[in-house]
Amino acid sequence: MDTVRSKDEEWIMPTSVSHDASASALGYLFQAQWGLYELLRGAEERPDGAISLELHDDVAWEEGALAVDLLQTKFHPRSTRSLGDKDDDVWRTVRSWMDTHAPGDADGPWLTLVTTQRAREGSAMAALRCDMRSPDVALALLEEAARASTSETSRAVRQRFLDLSPADRGVFVRRMRVIDCVPAIEGLDIAVRRKLLFSLPSGDGPQTALMRQLWAWWYEQAVAMLQKKITSVSVEQVRRQIEYLRDDYTADRLPTLVSREDWHAAREQGFSYDEACFVHQLRWVGVSQIQLDKAIMDYYRAFTQAVLWVDDDLVAIGELERYQENLVDEWERAFDWMVEDLPPGATDAEREREGRKLLRTTLDRATVKVRERYDEVFFHRGTHHCLADQGLIGWHPEFLERVRQLTGTVHA
Secondary structure, X not given: OEOOOOOOHXXXXXXXXXXXXXXXXXXXXXXXXXXXXXXXXXXXXXXXXXXXXXXXXXXXXXXXOEEEEXXXXXXXXXXXXXXXXXXXXXXXXXXXXXXXXXXXXOOOOEEXXXXXXXXXXXXXXXXXXXXXXXXXXXXXXXXXXXXXXXXXXXXXXXXXXXXXXXXXXXXXXXXXXXXXXXXXXXXXXXXXXXXXXXXXXXXXXXXXXHHHHHHHHHHHHXXXXXXXXXXXXXXXXXXXXXXXXXXXXXXXXXXOOOOHXXXXXXXXXXXXXXXXXXXXXXXXXXXXXXXXXXXXXXXXXXXXXXXXXXXOOOOOHHHHHHHHHHHHHHHHHXXXXXXXXXXXOOOHHHHHHHHHHHHHHHHHOOOOOOOOOOOOHHHHHHHHHHHHHOOOOOOOOOHHHHHHHHHOOOOO
């Protein structure tokens, strides 16, 4: 992937040095996002294919272990300038392809330039557009540009190109293609959605939620490819992942949108619940530090997930309220049994122990679900902690009086 500047010294312009890496960062992000879009765009033509990043080229199609299409991605934020045959982007791309594969190999892979710019009309780049390729015209125009350009930055690669035999130059250019005017980063999400039109759930909120999950999964794959933990991601893998995600967007299921890693990240950013009411409630029945830490994580995940579900129109507030009311009803029954079973004159230790038993029994037994087929235990446990934080439920036999003292309020 190349942005306006290349890391290679041959391409460094003799201008003032900029330490702003935003253009490069956006270029790499665009490259990663294009990988997913390219998989979806080419799935019908290459159903058995796979995409790699930074292995054969910026992005590459593989069939078996063979690279069949090398894609160079060029990202220019908010550029209104068209792409001409003398531009450095063109000759950087030519150099990369000459370095990667023998130019005169007639059986070599396709060579595709993907750019957010528009190919200038009458240029070789325009003549190589996928839907109207004229490689012979493009060859003549590239030869003309290679001879006429006075750019010092591209001089060496232009000469390498002209030093090829006429036959090799012809083969080389016949393998080239250009995809221009592609969506920038903010448009690729829309482009991917269009490719998934019949796979997405109905409604803007659910679609946004699924797309957020899909991009998160794809970025994990992209990082794994860049770290060489995996070599590529296949069309079939993406298809299975989309089906897996889509299955959660039904009337009796819900997607899990908040992970343990999300809580760890939030904690590193300073999130703390040490003085929260539900934490005090847990301390009143003497839970261990391990259980306390787990409870805080469950609380964060359940609370955050409920907010995301409502924001994405996956559940209505009324549905969550009914779920919570049912949890409170079940808790009231168990709490009443606990209080009745306490012996007269029970000691503080006995009350604490019985409260701890109630806590364990309640959190480990999910008799009420927010949706029939949604059975993530953390949400069940975390929602109980949310209710305890409001003082609506508790574990110690005298929890209500203690909550009143703690908050200075009276809870129903």
